[in-house]
Structures are given as C-alpha cells and as structure tokens.
Amino acid sequence: MEKRVAIIGAGTSGLLACKYTLEKGFNPIVFEAEEGVGGLWRHTIEFTKLQTTISTYQFSDFSWHSFAKEESPNSQQMLHYLNSYAQHFSLFPYIKFNSKVMEVEYVGESSEEMEIWELWGGNGRPFFSKGTWHIAVQDTKNFSRESLIKLVQQQTWRPNLNRRMMALRCKSTRRHLETGVHQREVYEAEFVILCIGKYSGVPNIPLFPPGQGPEVFKGKVLHSMNYSALDNKIAAELIKDKRVTVIGSQKSAIDIATECAHANGVKYPCTMIQRSAHWFFPELNILGIDIEYFYANRFAELLVHKPGESFLLSLVATLLSPLRWGLAKVAESYLRWRLPMKKYGLVPSYSILQGISSCRIGVLAENFYDKLKEGSILIKKSQSFGFCKEGLLINGEAKPLETDIVILATGYKGDEKLQSIFKSHVFQKYIIGSKSSSVPLYRQIIHPRIPQLAIIGYAESLSNLYSSEMRCQWLAHFLDGNIELPTITEMEKDVKVWDDNMKLHAGEYYWKSCIANCGIWYNDQLCKDIGCNHRRKKGLFAELFEPYGPKDYVGLSHKR
Template identity: 60%
Template structure:
C-alpha cells in the first residue's frame, strides 16, 4: 500500500523535507498557499539580503551558482536559488500551489489511544496506525475546498506563517488615535516600489523592533528619505550586532553561532560537568567580549 506523505509549506524547510522524503522512496505532496515556492522570501522588500555570508546560507548538496558574486545575495537571487534547487531534485512536480490548508484532523483512532502514545503511532514507527490525517484544502483562486488524506504530515509553515504579529494596545492608546499611519512590516513588504515610495515620502518614520525585518525596512526608508526626514528605530532590548570581522581568516561570529557557544555560559539545571566547563571557559568569554567592545563600539 502506498504511503502518502503531506508536506505543508514550500519554503526553505518544505523544500528540504520534500527532497529527503523523495529519497526514501515515497511520493510526497507539498501544499503551498502561494503561487510560487520560497516562503517568506517571496514577501520581502526589494532591498532585503541574507544577513550571513552565502557560504553559511546554502544547501549542503547544492552550492550557489558561480554567477552569484555577492557575499550577501538579495531576495531575487535567493528565490532563484530556491527554484534551481527545486528543479534540480525534482521537487516542483510534487508541489500544489494555491492550496491553502485550513484544517487538519486525525481520524480513525480514539483520543484515549492517541494520548497514550509517546512516539508516532504508539510503537515509534511513522506508519501502521489505523488513523489517517484529513487535510482540508482551499483553492486560493476559486475558494473551492477538498479533503486530502495522508498517513504522515510534515509541517513546514515557518515561524510566522504569513500572520503579522501586531501588538495589542490598551483602549485609547493604540493606532486608532495615532494621527499618522501604522502598519506591519509584512504589509509594507507587500507594497510595490512606487506605492511604498509615495507612502513614506517626506515623512518621519519610526520602526519598532530590531530584528531582521526591522533593519531592512529602516535601511530602505532611510535611503529613500535621506537626512531631512530621518528614520528612527525603537528597540526593547539592546542587541550585539556582530560584524564579519576575521582574525587570521577566522570569523569571530563562529564563536557565537554554533553548539560550542552553548558551553560558554552557565544554564539553569546544568550538571556538574557543564558547570565546570563554563567556569573553565569564563576567561575566554571575558577576553572575547573585550575584543568585541574594542572593534564594534
């Protein structure tokens, strides 16, 4: 009996999941609500680039094309890279575009049995249970619905899933009393260049947040409006911004962006060995912080 595997989302993680499911011999189906693959990279502003060197942002079995000379490719180059990856490994035929998942239900097993499981279908294997996943799909163009049944589901919907995280404000202290315009970065990214330029022209703009999207939006607005109408960023917590600084060809960022970095700090509930390692490495932490302060401040 053919085992059906459903993958939800055709972004970065969805493409990788589909490739490895294909390699196991199954025939997966990827459901993507958008018209193309790429996930959030299809909804970024024009000036968005990857924040890491391209060597640190690539598939292990599919390097960047030699025509990409930039160290930090832009969103168009990233999308082209994803599409080339999908073409290379036969992923595109598996994707059903304009198919939005609006409901998932597990049918065929009692709630009592499911709650008793610790792994998958009760014995640690991904297949073999009596139940199946019922996935309700909506065509984003015709709004018709259908139900797809699968034995296994992989969620690759990303951290934000296309939903803007707009904070809640007390009554009388929110955007409704603001005389200007308040919008989320996702809504700004959805604007075309002309509309975005007209929206911010000759206006003082404040960007709340200091994440990747905040920095991208603030940079673009500052470039378009210049010094006469400055862009202000407001952040809740001060962050370190690590530059691509190297000593003898070794990037300092690697000291903080890997598993080794977790050994440098004490953690709640750590055992004696981890506590001893963090204590022994504390001089290294202090010296590296001095180096950062010297070069970055």
C-alpha cells in the same frame, strides 16, 4: 498500508523535506499557499540581505557559487537560488501552488486512546497507526483581492503559473467542503510535515490604551508583514516624501528604517521607536576573523554547557567559562569601537552571549549608522506609545510625534500560527505547552504526543537553512524505518533537558527555541540516531577549530 506524505509549505524547509523524502522513495505532495517557492524570501524588502555567510546558508549538495559572488546576497538572489534548487532536483511536479492549508485534523483514533500510549503513535513508527491526517486546503487562485485582504492580513496573491499538479503524485483522497466564502478540498495523508515558518501569517500587534489605538490616527498604519509583501515600486511610492515612523528594534525595523531614509533623506527623516537595543554586526567578522571561528566550531562548544553532557564535558565547560566570557567581551568591545553605539543609545543591556543564546544577533543594513549621522534616521526610546489624530503619543514626551505612516515592526506570533493549524483543541494545547517553555519538540522535530507529524524550521540556529537540512535528513531516515524513537516519557524528559539548557544560557531573554550555542552538539545527536559518524572533519585540529557547515553533512547515510 499506504504511506502518503503531505508537506505544508514550500519555503526552504519545505523544499528540503520534499527532496529528502523523494530520495527515500516517497511521493510527497507539497501544499504552498503562494504561486511560487521561497516562503519568507518572497516577502522581504529591497534592503534585506542574507544574515549569515553563504558558506553556512546553502544546501549541502547545491552550491551558491554560480548565483552570487558576495557574502550577503539579496532577496532576489536568494529566490533565484531556491528556484534553481527546486528545478535541479525536479521538485516542482510535487508542489501544489495557490493551495493554502486552513487546518489539519487527525482522524481514526480518539484522544483517550492516544493518552494511554507509551510509544509515539502507539507503535513508535511513522506509519502503521490507525489514524490519518485530513488536510483542508483552500484554493487561493480564485480568491478576490477583497477576500484575501480580510483573510490573510492584506498579503497579495497572484494567479498560479504552474499547472502541472492535475495528477497528484500522492493520489490523495479528496472531498469538498463548502465554506462561507469559497470551496475547500480535503486531502488525506498518513504523515504530515509542517514547514510553515514562524515569521509570517500572524503579526504581533501591540496593545494600546483605550482611545489611543490606530483607529484615531488620520494617517496609515501597517505591520512590517504587509509592507514587506508590497511590490518594491508600490512600497517606494507609499513612503516617498512621507514622515515614516517605525516601531521596533530588530532586523526588520532596521531594514525598513534604512529603506525609508534612503528614499527621503533628511527632509523627511524616519523615526525609530525602540524599547531596547540589540547586538548587530556591521559584517560577519570580528577583527577580520570570520565569526564562525568564534561560535561555529567544536572548541567554541567546549566552552558551553550542553544538554545531556557528561560530567567530564561539564567540568571542561566550567573551567573554560572565563575564556568564553573573555571572548564575548572582545566581541562587545570590538562592536563598541567599530560603531558609535553609545552615541545613539544603541548599546544593548544584555551580553552578546545572551544575544547568541536567544538568536537575537543580526547584521546591520548597509549605511545604517551613516543615516543616523546625517539625520535621516532618528532614534527615540519608549516603553509604550499610543496614537492620536496627528501621530504618536510617546511616553515621557509632552508633544505628539507628527507622522504620516506608522509601520509596526513588532514581530510575529509564531506559536499562535502553529497552534491554529490544528483543528483538535487537544493538539492545540500540546503545541503551546506551558507559558514558560518553547514548543516541546523531540530533536526539535517530533512532538511526543502528536502522532504521524513532524515540524521543520521552528527551532532556530545561526543558520536556519543548514539546521533545517539536518532535520530533514534525520526525518527522511525516520520515515524510512532507520530510526527508533524512545518512549513518550523519555522523549518528554529529553525535551525538558534541552529547554532547560536554552533557559540557562538565554536567561531572562529566553523567548524561543534557539540552539545556536550548541548546534554541532545537536547535529551529533542526529548523526548518532541515523547511525553515521558524527565527527565529520579530517584530523584533530580541523575537528576542533574548523567551523562546521552544510558541506560537512552531505548525504548522511545509515551505516549500522
């Protein structure tokens, strides 16, 4: 039986999936909608920098040292790093650029047959099932600009520069489908790896009262996704000498507001409209101590209740909970002392522990509070707003806020994006699960009821590149036959245990898959599955107190 592997997306997760499947002897094909690698890093504004230290956000076997000296590289440095990684490991011949996957369909086994399976895929193995995946791919190279604006929310695509995919490595079966606009090709593969990310593609647009939507506004309205996709020069021309209002309070809103303030100063201040404040660090340390020593070592995880932990570990976490609370208060007090958060109404209503547990913490854009102080950034709090001809109607204010441009930094619908790629309504239902839970993935990789498919990069951590590499190593061993999956029922029980743990720590702020609290514990499970030693440090002290990072997991190998 053929073992064709298709990877959708050539961001960080897609590159890792390609590299590790190649190491196991597979010949994957990677479908990438754009002309180059990088994923989200191809569409970040000029002020965006890395949110973690380079020691944690790097490939385990490809160092940052020759690419950036500072701890927080910018987006262009990040793209250079990713391109160099792909070049170093000869990944480019396996990537088919300008190839947007429109949908995937599992063909060969009915939903009724799959419903009675006890083992994943019917046999618990990645291959040897009767079904195959059909992958409908749209060539974006020949799209007109008008068609692209309509189909992908105004993102800009440029001609393909890489012509090396004439002979496809996976020798996929292809057939042609005619769409209403352009031609599609359909490829076949026995296994699909989705690396499509969750912060792109489907913007989250707020609902507005009747008659108060963007259509009544005489100025321009765009989502942060569209703004970030603009060339830096075009973006600068768009906001220059304009009154810009940014809706949102997360990292993208902070970066865009800072960029606007830098461009226009106090003459045309940028207004931020926020519903709530979030925890942001000025740099990645607390009182001069690297933040990793607080949250990325085994001792830190001893203070936390972990999914599937033993009675002894549960007891230890309970007894040490006052210490965990105390360390969190130290961090909160440090930030309140270091930053004038109270003065500007930017003290979050939730604890920093909940922020970490829900992956809501971030790093401030440079000089953000300086911009607040000089008046080039203004903050307004409002739970709702609407549009009028002159600008925005803000809840509680008598006069409208006059503005020229409104940028909606209101996030993305990652679940909807993931759901929409499946043609099967049954699989769409499986992906969403329940409204009160995240996408149900075993080991944050495998859906128990969707065969021959893996999802990489959905669950988050303090360093997503690092966690994606761990998952890709696990997946490569699974594809190579070195890992046995439990039954579907057992996998679903394990998924619920992890989901319940996330809810326990994040509380009312639970809204997505985030394993920041217990990333080392999670990696331990992957190492045990692979059959390698999960204790990666030398000596007890180092094992307890030294931060864990990508370099600790270089080349995990099966040793049973």
